[in-house]
Amino acid sequence: MFHDCRGLEITATSSDAITAFDQTVDSYLGIKPEAAPNLKATFEADPEMPMAHTMKSYFFMLMATGPLKERSRKAAADAAKFAQAATKREQMHAEAATHWSHGRKGAALATWETILEEEPRDILALRLAHHGHFYEGDGQNLRDTVTRRMFAWNSDMAGYGYVKGMQAFGFEETHNYDAALLAGHEAVEINGHDAWAIHAVAHVHEMRDEATAGIDWIKKNKVGWRSSNNFRNHVQWHQMLMYLDQQDYAEVLRQYDEELWDAESDEYLDLVNDAAVLLRLELHGQDVGDRWQALAEKCKDHTTDQALAFIDVHHAISLSSVPGDDVKVLLDAMESYASESSDDNAEITGAIGLPLAHALVAHRAGDHGAVVDLLMPLRYRFHLLGGSHAQRDLFAMVLINSAMASGRTNVAKMLISERLARAPQNAWNLNCAREIGVAV
């Protein structure tokens, strides 16, 4: 029996496999491009290592595209087979991978939580639970799945900084910004390349409407977040939101073309970032030219993925921004999936994803009254889609834009009043307020 770098028992045929697996987990936590090559090295050292197969299954699911679900299921089945003589913890990881790859996200989350009750230092289960709660829109558990493990951690342990980075993001998403800054700064001091922690602090500046401080923070830590995989584009996206807040539209468009847009990328987070910033630019009154065309071309390949409702609604934005029937293909696929699949995500697709996608398509078509009718009853449940407050804020902006454009002035005034309470100096809020006659 071997032990990993945190002292957990782990099954393999050689210490080389353990070292390679530790490096795989470390690069996953750091969101680094080395994660896949490190997993490959693990397999080369031990082709039957149970946790390597489980990790393979997890990685496929983390990529959140339809065709990879089957490959994830196959890897989970291999993990279960090779884990028969392994520890209970490793067997439970294989079970979690099986649940997740079969659409049972809730059962996977419950399994990671059970693993963590037994072994709070299982940082892989911790990060996956953190990720899972994020895409459940469960901010309290996003924060607490990390915080309730802290009794078992100290700063001498490998990965402690990553734990603090996760905790920072949990604090931020539950509006405890001072605690988020403390934990985030501690994490970045431990590891200046911890992109998740850098990102958590950027979120605090976004939520506090501190564009200048946020841009400074992201610039100061550029070497750190640029070393991550395509997640670096998401941090870039955060910086662009801050330039939007400063109404520096030329800089946002320059960054879109020169930094954010990756013609070769088909990663879901890139497609989400791109759609979310282009629509924001338009809501700020900017012309984004033909940029939707290239983005929609990529989204056409994902109309039947239904990996996450959160992703599908962003594809609805991109596909309805260009001529053609692809957005109808997407909406029909979401409809069939919601009514026919037993996936946990199918329920959210039916309850939130579909009406929101219809609203976003109606917004594009200029049917603003329909947008207000669809979104007013839905807006306090947007979080069930998952994603962050900053990401979902786009839907709130669309609703306000449609309330104004449809002449539902009192509704617009109500919504703008709420936004001004949170961000009284925000340029977009102020411009909307002036336009509809709210005193500022």
Ligand SMILES: [Fe+2]
């Ligand atoms: Fe973010």
